[in-house]
Amino acid sequence: MIRPGTAFWAAAVIGTGYIMFQVKYQVMHQEAQLAHIDHQIAESREAIRVLKAEWSFLSRPSRLSELSKRYLHLVPIEPAQLGSIDAIPLRDPAADASPPLPAPAPQARSRPRPETQSHARLAQFEIGAE
Numbered sequence: 001m002i003r004p005g006t007a008f009w010a011a012a013v014i015g016t017g018y019i020m021f022q023v024k025y026q027v028m029h030q031e032a033q034l035a036h037i038d039h040q041i042a043e044s045r046e047a048i049r050v051l052k053a054e055w056s057f058l059s060r061p062s063r064l065s066e067l068s069k070r071y072l073h074l075v076p077i078e079p080a081q082l083g084s085i086d087a088i089p090l091r092d093p094a095a096d097a098s099p100p101l102p103a104p105a106p107q108a109r110s111r112p113r114p115e116t117q118s119h120a121r122l123a124q125f126e127i128g129a130e
Contacts, residue, residue, distance in 0.1 A: 068074060
């Protein structure tokens, strides 16, 4: 017959072996996840490096200058476009002493005035839809 101490130690060895087996497979699973995450990080870093290179290529000053000349049609500011300090009206001291005006009462929603051709077409569309 098996002694109780021997049975206990045999069960302890078997239990320890089973636990070690489970821990080994959990560690292997965690290492596989870590390798997958490391691979994703490497891919992301490569993508970032490629995007930075593309950004550097697309934001070259010579390219931007050529695109601005082609599409923006900007011209340098002429001295005649700048005003003088004398053209700025001075503040009225009496206006500073007056109390602030009350807020205007809320009014019914009014339609904005069509200021451009596209606004006029939009206003025409809204009137026809009502």
